[in-house]
Amino acid sequence: MKKRGIGIGASLYPTGMSGGGDSSQAQVKVQPDGTVVLTTGACDIGEGCKTVLAQMAAEVLGINYEQVKVINDNTDNCPLSFGTFASRVTYVDGKATVDAAEKARDILFEVAGQMLEANPGDMEAVDGKISVKGSPDRSLPIGEVAGAATFGMRKLVVGLGHYMREPSAPDPETGEIDPFCTLAWAAVLAEVEVDTETGEVDLLRLVCSYDVGTAINPLLTEGQIEGGGAMSIGAALSEELYPNYPSLEQAPTNLGDYAIPTTMDIPDIEAVIHECPSTNGPFGAKGIGEMTANTPAPAIINAIHDAVGVWIMTLPATPERVLRALDEKGGA
Amino acid sequence: MHSLELTVNGRSYQTTVTLKTTLLEVLRDKLFITSPKVGCNSGDCGTCSVLIDDKLVRSCITNALSTQGKEITTVEGLSKPGHLHPLQEAFHEKYGAQCGFCTPGMILAAKALLDENPKPSRKDVREALSGNLCRCAGYGKIVDSVMAAAEQMGQAKN
Incomplete structure (x- = not known):
């Protein structure tokens, strides 16, 4: 049986290195x-x-x-x-x-x-x-x-x-610290269809909304959101760094074994740019490069839970892991 | 060493190769045509794609001697001086190239598709490009680019 579910992922992400010297x-x-x-x-x-x-x-x-x-x-x-x-x-x-x-x-x-x-x-x-x-x-x-x-x-x-941000030390009384240049925020929505017989997860829709500060170049910003989304889909569903069996010799050594998503695995990612200018960035900009690859995977895992009621705690959510989780639960 | 004669982008070349030389090695190292990229070098990623007699192949796993007398097209062969191919125009307009590493292969895979099927659906485009990996752009804008080129080429014909 095929079951659908919706999940949300949310994140915040600091721009630049804290601790000085950046x-x-x-x-x-x-x-x-x-x-x-x-x-x-x-x-x-x-x-x-x-x-x-x-x-x-x-x-x-x-x-x-x-x-x-x-x-x-x-x-x-x-x-x-x-x-x-x-x-x-x-x-x-x-x-x-x-x-x-x-x-x-x-x-x-x-x-x-x-x-x-x-x-x-x-x-x-x-x-x-x-x-x-x-x-x-x-x-x-x-x-x-x-x-x-x-x-x-x-x-x-x-x-x-x-430009180099001054390092920020914690206040000895309160512990308060201001370590980051700025913070960016994100919310991602994923809709999946899980096949309870095969364990396969089909990603139907991915909406990625990022607070980018000011989008200096909206087209390039969309490109980052979509590209990071594609990487995150791979992390969530297909890219296995370590082998299923406990030997590094059996780790993937080529792109046939290490499955990067293809055109057939990625839906048309809907990039939503939310502009909330940073008070100190150049023209209000923030950085969102890395967080675009962090936020969709949790949304997809949450959507799988919404669809079939199991938590996949090890990425990627391969058909085998989904089926094992379903077995443990006693079916979808 | 063996003698190899082939035509690349309309120009004839003669070179020498071993039995193990690949077409990709001939193009890049002997003819200095560098749009076909060395990606995985094992036929998985598609960034070395070229057209042999208008058919899409992976040059990294194509034996050079098997292309004796054949016509090879790389992305350099699509444009004419001052005029980009509609696919190149569309990739530029629709931001189909982000870092650009997969782009030559994507454009040739798209050309092979449009030669066979001038009015593809988005699904057709996705199927045709499924052997070409992109790691940074998420494919959406690449599919947009091919759809735009198909429309442009269709209008130009009518």
């Missing part, structure tokens, strides 16, 4: 033609940090992100990034990038201030121009300002940015 740096250079080169140590492993960091630099400098070239190709030439892990790059490297872009912008304001005979503190960078706030007729294209800085004033328009 450092990232960035360099933003405005070329004499007004285009921008962002050099960062952040490594893009497909999540799209080159796009997101370029967007952030562009936003600060008031230009289109297509005008930002991102260089992150080796650790000798690039500023340091602690790495692409701990859901930290958008937040930590984002803050370093914003810091660098703001410092480069300050140099542009200083130069434009001289050219426009205005106070650098009264300038803004919008629509590819450096303008006096409130007087749009007093403005110069960013390329003209950067060109004058380079060829007229012997100035290098480079901003060096950095």
Whole structure:
């Protein structure tokens, strides 16, 4: 008999490393033609940090992100990034990038201030121009300002940015501690159909809702939610790291034995982006990279319980484990 | 060593191989055509997929000498200068490539499908791509991309 059930998984996840030393740096250079080169140590492993960091630099400098070239190709030439892990790059490297872009912008304001005979503190960078706030007729294209800085004033328009959160120690009286950059939240709903004769679990629907702070790039955010969802489905239902029999020699050694979900195993994951901007992240961003792979599996296991009344306490919920649990319970 | 002649993306090549050389090794190491990737190198993941005489195969488990005189297509052969193939356009538009490692194989598997079945359902697409693993994108946007390309190619014909 096939039985359906619904389950919910919920999680919170900290962004970045607590305990200090989680450092990232960035360099933003405005070329004499007004285009921008962002050099960062952040490594893009497909999540799209080159796009997101370029967007952030562009936003600060008031230009289109297509005008930002991102260089992150080796650790000798690039500023340091602690790495692409701990859901930290958008937040930590984002803050370093914003810091660098703001410092480069300050140099542009200083130069434009001289050219426009205005106070650098009264300038803004919008629509590819450096303008006096409130007087749009007093403005110069960013390329003209950067060109004058380079060829007229012997100035290098480079901003060096950095972010590293101070470590937080617990208060000796209360134990209170503030260890995280920010926290992201998630709720995932899964609907499954369990075959009580074969033990097979068919995932019918997966709705993944994440509080991402601000979605700097909603399309990339959806991509992370769906990709993490697929990994979590594998963890919940098919990816067995250790063999059923107690010998490492029988562990899976190829992708035929270690079953990564295919197109036939993953439903169209419904990604829901919930925006609750963080108070301290770059443009309100949080990090959700890792939690997208943590939250769906518990929802699926809860859905199996809802369907047939057994708790699968060891992942993945293979047909064998589901059948054994059903046997122990005395049937569905 | 044995002499091998084959055509890749419309261009003829002549090279030498051993009895054990795979087509993937010829493409990547001898002809420097690097869109077919070395993934599992055992026929499980599909990222080495190429078309031989328009049929989808895994080049990592295809003996090079078995392709003597055959026509091979890799994803480099789909685009013309200045013009991407509709599948490439669609993967770009619909964000079908996340990290991009599986993408060449996905696009060729999709091309093999659309050659046979120009109006596939989502289920048809999922079945056709089921031999190509993606580890980071969750497949949904890849299926979206193939559906969009099918529609685009259908309109172009009419």
